[in-house]
Amino acid sequence: MASISKLNRHQARTAYMFITPTILLFVIFTVVPVVMAFYFSFTNYDVVKNRDWVNFDNYKRLLHDDLYWTTFKNVAYYTVIFVPLNILISLGIAMLLNFRRFGVRLFRTMNYMPTLTSAVAAATVWVWLLHPEYGLVNTLLGYIGITGPAWLAQTETAMLSIILVTLWQSIGSNMIIYIAGLQGVPDYLYESAKLDGANALQRFRYITWPQLRPTTFLVSTMSIIGALQLFDQAFVLTQGGPGNVTKTPVYLIYQQGFNQLQMGYASAQAFILALAILIFSIVNMRVNKSEESVV
């Protein structure tokens, strides 16, 4: 017995040694800044001069910050449309490309490509594509007699354009995750279902979809977090305009902290955003709750 526990202790020591570098980095670059930001959210920290305790002033100010809540509405709208579409399209493409057939890899690669491009560069190209007069999108629409809108400049279409561009860029990686998930579904399930006379729709409904729950949970959680932190694409495509309809919380946090030197207030804003992400994630967890626990 003694020798076994000795071995265990030895193994545990080795394990800790292996994870130490990662944990250290995690603590220094994630845990410590988060704790500090939490502290700063109760101060009027401005990086250079002040760091006085102001109690809940920053949070009180937040309550009456209409612009901040507008940006929340914007990303909520974005998330509600973006996340379901993201799951639907990436799962759809994954199912289309989940075959062993000549050339299928080429299509997988092509679908994955947008993910590899830099967000800013891709968004810049999309600005051209969406130009009202000379853009490819409106030119194509023109051939079938439709006068396309000024996609990025009109309040009605600006957020939709951002949703489309970010979808285009994010479905690639989710497709890969779904393909991996699909290949993990055991064949005998389909086989026995077929023997029992289940059609394709039923097989999807009762086998594929439940089997993919852990995958869907992962994909939806990641895209919710990403959606609420929307920044780069919106910044490049519309700079928050027109009429504030595409401004996002992260945009405001950045502006308040780095441009206006109100790091304390920006930290408070960031914490509320983190809270919102937590709430959305919990809701998502409930929705995805499966028989076998996922988390």
Place this chain on the structure above:
Amino acid sequence: MKKWISLMAIASISTAALAGCSGGSSGKGNASPSSTAASSASESSGKSSGKPVELTFWGDWSGEGQKQFETMVDAFNKSQDRIKVKYVLQQDMITKFLTAATSGGSPDILFWDRWRTSLYAPKNVLHPLDDYLAKDGISKDDFYGEALKELTYKDQLYGLPLTVDARALFYNKKLLADAGVANPPTNWQELEDAAIKTTKWNGSKLQVAGFSLGDAGLFNMYLQQAGGTMLTDDGKTNFNNDKGKAVLDYWDRLLNQDKVYKIGFEQGLGESTDAFATGKLAMTYNGPWMLTTYKKYGKDLDFGVVPPPAGPNGDKGSVMGGFGLVIPEGSKHQQEAWEFVKWWTANKDNALLWAKTSLNIPGFKPAIEDPFFQDDPFWKPFLETLEIAKIRPTHPGYSVMEGDALVPNVQLFQQGKQSAEDTLKKAQQQGDKLLQDNAVVE
């Protein structure tokens, strides 16, 4: 947390883009990238006797702009042997300066977007220059007063202007002549008439826009032309009145009745497809930083520049912007840094060398008297505009008020989503709140 990295990336990209646009690109081969360009980054100023004092100069201009800076730095280093300045490119300069200002490693001279003064001076990170000016007998009258005002906080001067700019009206001579407009417009009415005549629609497609209304941020300029001001003296918005209404009515007429422009027409058109350069836009407000770009088109783009047309009551207006040099409080060699700032910004020959190198208008007025500026048909209208141009109000919350309250509401108005009255009222309410929330914290 990973998001912050991309935030930084965005910030640096946007500042780089900004620098690129303001810096212009001088096609002349007078910039001399010597070996200093390749030397390693910021070595802290060593203080050993006999050796020259080494100063670090931070800026966020890269490429052509960096070469222009280095030309000036080299010229200064050659002019004496006590001080040696080195330019260090900081893509994300302001963020970097924030940490450097408190933790040591502060540069000795900083290239400074002047409007930031009202935000940073109250934080005691910039060194006041009044004593140096008095000691060296430098007259403030030699500089553009408005530019100095922008560098002043509580009657103390924190820097000297390096460049000044203001927007004036660029017009395409050929498009105006073809449409039968003999002279470039001098007032709002003539501008409207010329815009109507030069606009060309093909069905629902706008082929040539008469006049650019793409930038709602120019409200400030129009408001001045209508005889108004953006803020009251006690720091509140001052556009919810008939002056502000006049601007919105004018824009509404141009955009929705005369249809001389279409929202989003210029969005995303880079330098190579610039609407004005490619003859798709007859008139637009722009700054001297675009001269180099447009001149490159040579015969393909026959254009002229006139000062901004006057408003209904003859008021003139334009917004002055530009850069300056400041000395951080954290610098260990402020006296030497001042020598450099003085040499560059307050000396006629050097200011002129800078102007010719970078194709910017210097803030030092004696240098403007040179024929290089006075005899040039493109510089002249800008000089006239600068005489009437006013800086943006020096309230630390001004840019936020403009960007988050005024411009969004004006955009909604332009797209017919709310009336002029509602627009002004909402912009006032939201704007006043933002001004208050972002007021000076000492």
